[in-house]
Amino acid sequence: MQSTYPHTERTAWPYPRLFAHRGAGHIAPENTLAAMRVGHQLGYGAVEFDAKLSRDAIALLMHDDTLERTTNGHGAFRDFDASALLRLDAGAWHSQGFAGEPIPTLADVLRYLGDNGMVADVEIKPCPGRGAETGEVVARELAAYLQASPHAASQFFVSSFSVDALRAAQSVAPQVPRTLLAERYDPSCDALLQSLGCRTFATDHAALTPDLVAHMHASGYWVMAYTINDVARAREALGWGVDAIFTDALTDMAAAFPTRHR
Numbered sequence: 538m539q540s541t542y543p544h545t546e547r548t549a550w551p552y553p554r555l556f557a558h559r560g561a562g563h564i565a566p567e568n569t570l571a572a573m574r575v576g577h578q579l580g581y582g583a584v585e586f587d588a589k590l591s592r593d594a595i596a597l598l599m600h601d602d603t604l605e606r607t608t609n610g611h612g613a614f615r616d617f618d619a620s621a622l623l624r625l626d627a628g629a630w631h632s633q634g635f636a637g638e639p640i641p642t643l644a645d646v647l648r649y650l651g652d653n654g655m656v657a658d659v660e661i662k663p664c665p666g667r668g669a670e671t672g673e674v675v676a677r678e679l680a681a682y683l684q685a686s687p688h689a690a691s692q693f694f695v696s697s698f699s700v701d702a703l704r705a706a707q708s709v710a711p712q713v714p715r716t717l718l719a720e721r722y723d724p725s726c727d728a729l730l731q732s733l734g735c736r737t738f739a740t741d742h743a744a745l746t747p748d749l750v751a752h753m754h755a756s757g758y759w760v761m762a763y764t765i766n767d768v769a770r771a772r773e774a775l776g777w778g779v780d781a782i783f784t785d786a787l788t789d790m791a792a793a794f795p796t797r798h799r
């Protein structure tokens with residue numbers, strides 16, 4: 538593992554150490570505005586969520602390519618216009634207290650997070666075959682929001698497993714910071730980080746080693762690890778120098794780590 542791409546001077550990590558995964562982890566229905574509110578109420582200053590496009594190219598929050606797990610709809614997300622998706626119930630699957638919670642638009646979530654001073658990792662999660670289009674729409678929307686809301690300028694960045702999405706984001710909104718997501722490191726990640734102009738490498742914590750963290754840091758990149766729900770494992774990763782972790786275990790992590798981590 539050679540540090541051949543010192544493309545940038547790595548400065549101090551500018552965000553919280555703990556990111557509430559999909560808004561509020563397991564406590565509220567993932568990728569909803571209710572989840573963002575719960576994350577905020579629990580003292581989290583940073584969230585991660587997943588954005589993809591409806592058939593008519595509106596950016597909405599959703600993890601899966603299909604509707605069954607987290608809504609009362611059926612079928613493929615990409616087969617429906619936003620008007621139909623926004624009528625679905627995205628809360629009842631979690632618990633009755635959240636029944637009626639809709640799928641939110643990216644616009645609504647950015648406004649909520651920006652108004653509340655929260656950091657957001659906007660994961661671009663394209664439906665199959667829509668990587669470039671999704672990257673372009675999400676990055677343009679983010680850039681437009683940030684231009685209109687300069688107070689939030691340092692709060693938001695994008696991430697993706699989709700190289701096409703990151704390349705499109707880089708092309709239309711180079712000023713929005715980018716994170717490369719990879720299930721595990723391989724040497725092609727080094728070249729991708731450089732060519733996509735990313736600042737951060739994010740990977741599955743199970744695939745992370747202290748050597749990999751050191752390699753990324755020596756190359757000028759920050760490191761994030763998903764998804765850590767065990768406090769001891771979180772301590773270990775942060776001890777290796779991982780810059781931030783994603784977690785579903787909001788209350789456990791809040792009890793274990795100092796407030797400044799959030």
Ligand code: G3P
Binds near residue numbers: 558600696718763783
């Ligand atoms: O962005 C980190 C993490 O969210 C990636 O995995 O499947 O939960 O979107 P996933």
Ligand code: MG
Binds near residue numbers: 660
């Ligand atoms: Mg995600």
